Amino acid sequence: MMSREEALEVVKENIKQENLVKHCLAVEAVMVRLAEYFDEDVEKWRLAGLLHDIDYEDTADKPEKHSQLGADRLAEMGLPEDIVYAVRAHNGIHELPRKTKLDKSLYASDPLTGLIVASALIHPEKSLNALDSEFIMNRYDENSFAKGADRDVIASCSELDLELEEFISLSLEGMQSISKELGL
Numbered sequence: 001m002m003s004r005e006e007a008l009e010v011v012k013e014n015i016k017q018e019n020l021v022k023h024c025l026a027v028e029a030v031m032v033r034l035a036e037y038f039d040e041d042v043e044k045w046r047l048a049g050l051l052h053d054i055d056y057e058d059t060a061d062k063p064e065k066h067s068q069l070g071a072d073r074l075a076e077m078g079l080p081e082d083i084v085y086a087v088r089a090h091n092g093i094h095e096l097p098r099k100t101k102l103d104k105s106l107y108a109s110d111p112l113t114g115l116i117v118a119s120a121l122i123h124p125e126k127s128l129n130a131l132d133s134e135f136i137m138n139r140y141d142e143n144s145f146a147k148g149a150d151r152d153v154i155a156s157c158s159e160l161d162l163e164l165e166e167f168i169s170l171s172l173e174g175m176q177s178i179s180k181e182l183g184l
Contacts (some may be wrong), residue, residue, distance in 0.1 A: 014054040026113040033174030067091035108157045115149035120184045128179040133169040
């Protein structure tokens with residue numbers, strides 16, 4: 001299987017926007033934390049999170065192609081089929097069934113990282129480490145806040161038998177573990 005270093009190289013070859021690279025790092029950190037929580041394969045979940053948006057810049061004006069092109073690239077690179085499928089299914093536009101914990105976790109984590117970053121940016125300390133799940137839950141309920149963070153997708157954490165606040169807390173822990181890399 002591809003190493004984390006190789007995967008990061010793939011991300012940097014395919015993504016030029018620094019904020020998008022940071023998004024991939026954030027999703028990776030959340031996926032690692034969830035894999036630990038569910039006692040799943042941490043390295044596999046790490047790769048799914050890190051590589052999930054490798055086609056984003058190429059498909060920015062073609063959302064119907066996003067995740068399909070990336071999944072095809074990952075398959076060509078020889079990544080395991082479960083990672084390829086999770087990446088393919090994380091874009092809800094395709095309406096692919098999310099069958100495994102890996103699929104469901106990647107789908108729900110993707111928009112939550114944006115909500116957490118936006119919450120950190122409005123916090124007086126502008127820091128992930130200053131946040132708690134209660135602060136983020138209060139922002140979650142503000143529909144005008146971080147509009148791009150699809151609340152229905154985030155709420156799909158219930159398919160993982162996680163309460164929303166627990167999912168937010170685990171995700172925040174993951175992101176806090178790399179706060180320096182994220183610049184927050």
